[in-house]
């Protein structure tokens with residue numbers, strides 16, 4: 001059997017695409033190896049009708065809806081290889097299972113790379129986060145630390161000032177702020193620490209203190225950290241699609257990449273800003289793009 005579409009990645013982007021394609025009566029192979037990016041967090045925010053839902057509950061509802069459409073098949077495996085076979089795409093799973101599809105949608109998301117600081121992983125998702133729009137409300141008016149090694153730290157400091165005025169900005173040993181920026185931060189009583197963070201000290205994920213290279217410790221109950229983002233999976237070697245300035249798959253408005261028949265959506269394409277509702281909307285648009293293309297090919 002040749003599927004109309006293979007979707008690689010069943011997060012909100014892939015799931016919304018599967019929903020739209022299933023409702024359009026297209027046959028869909030939906031691969032997902034169940035490693036969603038937001039798995040560490042206890043609640044997801046900012047998605048209308050689902051504000052505060054746990055990531056697990058969000059996925060449960062989405063899978064129940066999507067798999068109600070008989071032409072959508074869930075293949076719960078990692079895809080390790082994709083190649084072309086004439087006008088078809090062949091997706092190979094870690095189990096060795098292979099399927100063929102006319103169109104391909106990549107919705108594999110991102111992975112985060114953090115500085116190697118003891119205690120960071122224990123607090124990430126409970127009191128340390130990376131996106132103020134996702135978790136700023138929960139940390140409002142608290143003593144916060146912002147850790148970022150790149151020049152975006154100034155923007156992050158300005159942004160977070162809406163959520164809390166009690167901010168310490170740490171560049172983790174990097175000189176990324178100029179004097180004007182430091183002055184402006186100082187004028188708002190925002191302390192800048194250019195030393196490296198040596199430890200996040202907390203209990204059951206709740207941050208209590210931050211220790212710096214000179215041994216000093218400050219009291220903080222939460223904060224934001226800017227990781228480096230990389231694609232969770234890359235099929236660029238075999239497919240040859242172009243990437244955008246953020247390292248995501250470059251697409252047009254309908255999720256179409258530079259390679260005919262290959263689409264991408266969600267964090268795999270946009271990287272920033274990454275939000276559940278953006279990912280779901282991108283998946284929906286890509287599905288409509290794919291269905292338009294299939295329709296044009298078939299209705300001749």
Ligand SMILES: Cc1cc2nc3c(=O)[nH]c(=O)nc-3n(C[C@H](O)[C@H](O)[C@H](O)COP(=O)(O)OP(=O)(O)OC[C@H]3O[C@@H](n4cnc5c(N)ncnc54)[C@H](O)[C@@H]3O)c2cc1C
Nearest residue numbers: 009011012013033035038045079109134266267274275276
């Ligand atoms: C700690 C944290 C908290 C967040 N909180 C919020 C929030 O409150 N609100 C909000 O809007 N956003 C939040 N986000 C961002 C949000 O999680 C992402 O923007 C969103 O999940 C992106 O959806 P996606 O479908 O593109 O990718 P993902 O949700 O990452 O899904 C990708 C899926 O693809 C699968 N996959 C990857 N590679 C393969 C492969 N080779 N084969 C098969 N399957 C594969 C993965 O297992 C995963 O299930 C948060 C992120 C983090 C890290």
